[in-house]
Amino acid sequence: MGDAARFYRLGFVQFIDAKLYDYRLLLTLPKKADDRIVILDIDEKSLKEEGRWPWGRNKMAVMMDELFDHYGVAVVGFDVVFAEKDNSSGLNVLQDLGRSQFKGVAQFQSVLAQIKPHLEYDKLFAEKIKNRNVVLGYYFSNSERGHDKSRSGVLPEPVFPAGTFKGRPISFMQWDSYGANLPELQSSAALAGHFNPVVDFDGVVRRIPMIVEYDGAYYESLSLAVVRAALGMPKLLPGYAAGKDKNYGGLEWLTLQSAQGDLRIPVDAEVSALVPYRGARGTFRYISATDVLHERIPKADLQNRIVLVGTSAPGLMDMRSTPVGEVYPGVEVHANMISGMLDQDLKQNPPYVLGANVLMLLLVGVILALLLPLLSPVYGTLLSAGLLAFEVLVNGYLWEYGNIALPLAGGLIMVFALFALNMTYGYFTTERTKRQITSLFGQYVPSEVVDEMSKNPEQVSMEGESREMTILFTDVRGFTTISEGLEPRELSQLMNEFLTPLSRVVYSHRGTIDKYMGDCIMAFWGAPLPDVRHAYHAVLAGLEMQRKLLDLQPSFRERGWPEIRIGVGINTGRVSVGNMGSEVRVAYTVMGDAVNLASRLEGITKQYGAGVVVGEVTKEATPEFVFRELDLVRVKGKDKPVAIFEPLGLSGEVEPAVLEEIRLFQQMLRLYRKQEWDKAELQLFNLSRLSPQTKLYEVYSERVAYYRNNPPGENWDGVFVFKTK
Template identity: 40%
Template sequence: MPWVYSNLKKHKTAVMSGFTVTFLMMLLQYFVAENSAILQRINGLIYDIRLNSTLEVRNTDINIIILDIDEKSLEQEGRYPWSRVKIAKIINKLAEAGAVVVAFDVMFSEPERNYINSVINLLDDQPDTQNLIEQISPFMSKADADAIMAQSLSATDVVLGMAFQGDPKVKVGTLPPSVVTFDTPDMSTLHSHEFFGYTNNIPILQNNAPGIGFINSTPDPDNFIRTTSLIARYGNTFYPSLALEAAKLYTLADDIKVITANLKTSRSIVGIKLGRKVIPTDEYGRVLIPFKGGAKSYPYISATDLLNDQVDSNIFNSAIVFVGTSAIGHSDLRATPVGVQYPGVEIHANVIDGLLHPEFIPSVPDWWEAAIFMMLLIIGGSLSLLFPFLGPRSIAFFGVCVFASLILFDLYLWAVQKISLPLATSLFLSIALSVINIGIGYFKESGKRKQIKSIFDQYVPPAHIDKMLDDPNAINLSGQRKEMTVLFSDIRSFTTISENLTANELGSLLNRYFSPITKSIFEHKGTIDKYVGDMVMAFWNAPLNDENHVQNAINCAFQMLDITKDLGDIFAKEGLPEIKVGIGINTGEMNVGDMGSTYRRAYTVLGDAVNLGSRLESLTKFYGVELLVGETCVDLCPKMKFRQIDKVRVKGKNKAVSIFEPIPEFLADSEGVKNELKQYQAAYDTYLAQNWEQALKLFLKLHEKNKQRKLYSIYLQRIKELKNMPISNDWDGSFTHQNK
């Protein structure tokens, strides 16, 4: 838990930004979405894509046909509106062919002119025309197209269309008695589409029609038709849609019953009962239109072909026939998810197909708001806590995964459960959290890149800088403990050298020395810690990991010694003092990080292993060697040759440590060096065995061969002292140094 808390605190800005965006998206969903045309348009587009991507061939046992007053019919039968005698002929032919229900997606709101009656009215004003009037009067009823059509309405179940209006001044005709009933007497709190005016058919047609249904469409704010109202309200009376009334007649239902339930704070519509079937609806009595496919997914028959007996009449047997027009210019082409010029009459066909097969109709459940709330909460909460810990690529990957998962989950609900949920805010939230966290990560990374560059620009190799900038999160600036290797190098007798040079000459000499030394450290993947006078300190395995940090440090030390020798020859020719160095290297657990005060900080290392590295450098002068390493270095470089110099206790430490001199590879292969190392190891082992006389002989022999090596003189002197001293039983050959 402390780790979680500390990391959350570290990413507080990103986490709080995520929760803020989640909260704002919830506010958008529950207080803005219903009135936001943009959000509704986006939800609509998502709905359209989902619908079109899951359309499939749908075969039903209901024969639904569209009798189309198309361009062909207008060309052969004349312009519309046609005489109601012709409409009556259509009804009779459909009835004779076995059509069960005929529904008109057109209205007959004005009486058709009776030409016999018009002639009589003209003759009535003329003298000596009474006999003629009496002769033609019997033909008046035969020329009454409205009466002829009204008579044909009894041939089968015919549903006439009517239209509700928003203008209360528009009241054409009269409204029929309602066939819609409710399961509750209190309808005051029920929501529905309420209208204040209407346009109905002429009385003779209305009174003889088995059914009346409204043909109004209910487009979304973007004017696309995705839902349809099954009932509409005028005053305190509810009326069915054309498709619902046709379904009532087809199923021989006595009435249409509205099912209500207590939702939220009031009673709302939840469904329509038609016979034994219940069709779930939203609180306004609407359903999503179960589109079968694009335009003409249902059979279309040209009206002129029916009138002229150019179609097999058996196709209409037991059919539900919708009569409408697809002709351009008759204002009945609608924008729908499956086509922007979709015949309005076919919308009614899709609706009745769904009413007779409720399993086709996807629903928006009454718990959809709670579902969206939970989705936003889960997505927002989880991504707000996860994304701050990820890099931009991981955020983008997980963002795409969440986005795709939401779409797949939505497709599952739609295709399998027939549930439709508005997805826009959930998708927006996943995108917004991804973009915000990528943005925050970018700015943090940019800041960290600048910080890394400012800290390491002069202390690590350019290649290291590039790697760190590529992945700033891989660098722990706050501090960590890890195994590292440290190197200390110091110029011998620097005080004497500085006393014999002017300030400018000393500065120039140090610059000429440190430049190639620094280059060597960089080339061997080292990090410069500091320069202190003539001393340089460097370390390996931080800030970037280096599996070969020990080997790289030792190879760097060899090159530094070569550089020093070359510079010494150059300085000697220039009359400058000769320089020699001592180098100490140690490996162990160290603390590394950006340390210091608010005024000045440095990326450095601390610890006992660091201190021992410094002691080893100071011991090089005592033993007369140029390079000393700790025993851990030897353990981690099994392929390299080493000479054990001694076992020592440095000042401030009680534990003895073995110290070694690395042998360059080109020397290690020399027979002379091999023999000397073998003889030295034998002498040292004899020394540890306290066989003083034999050890003295062996070291004396080595000294005579190489009088320049101070190490042999040290052991000769030490053996002479030890042989005359009492030795404790726990003596391990170690030597205690009193000076640093």
């Protein structure tokens, strides 16, 4: 961990990567102890019974006998350093007296010679650790600028002599000072290792440097030394990365060659290993040191165990911040490290992980950069979420099954950043498009349609094109007479009062208002956005216009205004739609025969006393409605006759009596077109009794009377010809 952060040189990436590493670690903790390792704790209980730390080396000597002779432990590792001589026996005082006041007293000198071996506590402790599997601990440090380098005690023999890694690209951690053990103790110990952790930028211990460099030579960690002692001092071999020149590859692992089998320890670019924490503080068993000194613990609890001597007493300040706890004993960090090495359960973070991470970032980045601009927001979000999931799954798979700690933050941040950039760009582009569309269509179509258009601008075109659409015309009947009876201001108010609600009806049914022509409204459906149900929406709008106008009549009467009645003509057909006009002025409008017919249909509504008249194509396109056939007509300017219909409501909403009346009228039409005038007249008489106010029946009664006296001839096709618009 940390390689990608060094590559990016971004602190927040390093911070997020560290936290993501911690979360992955916490989610996969085994949360169980390793019975092979026991921590001999210099805890508060031990300090209370045995006195303050440091204890006399004579007591440490007794502890060695207890551990090895009584309990039969396998290895003892010290997470403490014995850097100063132990003068607590008083031997120095006695020797000073022997050289001064009791210089000539033979009896004093004799007794002093007899008890001296028992009072040389350091020598006594050294003898007790000699030829036993004891690993001492020590530490490295760096001197402050302007101060002399501090050195105490003696270092052990390095595991690799100076010059071993000369010329290789290996970033060993280096120090210029140390605090080590007394020479007689170091010479008696089986091994010694440093207990320096790697403290990351946030103060958390996640790694232990397996090998460090001091003065050109290379020294092992305490945990590595303890494992070597437990395995019978196996040879330590470096493992190099494969390259063009095998003599100059980086260090990727360390190998312990033992009779029980080789152990491989993966290391990162700084020759550090990730600590395989097993759980929170106390996962490993702690035994109070004073209980061992007084043999209060069963032998089986320590026999053949690896014992680490350390402290959890707060006053001794050996606490670390770790991913599994902010206050965590340093000795338990080493216990986790030893357990991981023995189980071969160390997460790998080799130098090549940086290259793999960069390749992953490039792959994901190229995919997003190429595809996001081409996708809609929904699919862009799905792609980004998919790539995030892919990164997390690959990372989790490598973590769980490959024991590789691949950095995760860089990839996640890149996906989020590219997604946010694309969405931001898309937002501003959409807003610009929406503003453009609103400026073009805001006066023609409702705001919700403008929103749809801005979301799918590719569906909107200002260029002229041919489409099947439905066109609607409305006109006020007798408007000239109405306008003559009102003052100009009142007339303006009247027009606003009825044009506004009628326009809202068009909008509410997704229609586009083409223009106002005095008292007339022209609207269409099917553009600028396609609408597969354009005819349905137009007929709904025509019927609602009539209902809306009826609702307005009472308020008009209260204000002294005349009653307003309108005719609505609707027709469906293929027309040209787009920007049309001249270099001086253009407008988004529709043109074609279907438009002209819609206008003619509106004009003849008053001839039949119908509120809404639609063409045959519109009727066929809207089976949801109940229609009454009105006539077969030839309008002015058209040679081909067209059937016209009056919509009376949605199927299921029209009363049975009205449906019966429609059936009877249809029978009358058949009789009329067969020139059976008497029968047709009788049917009209019956219909007029059912609905005396229906002008349609009057129209046909007059025609029947005319044709009876003026027969149209045998070749008559039943078409009525309108001579005017």
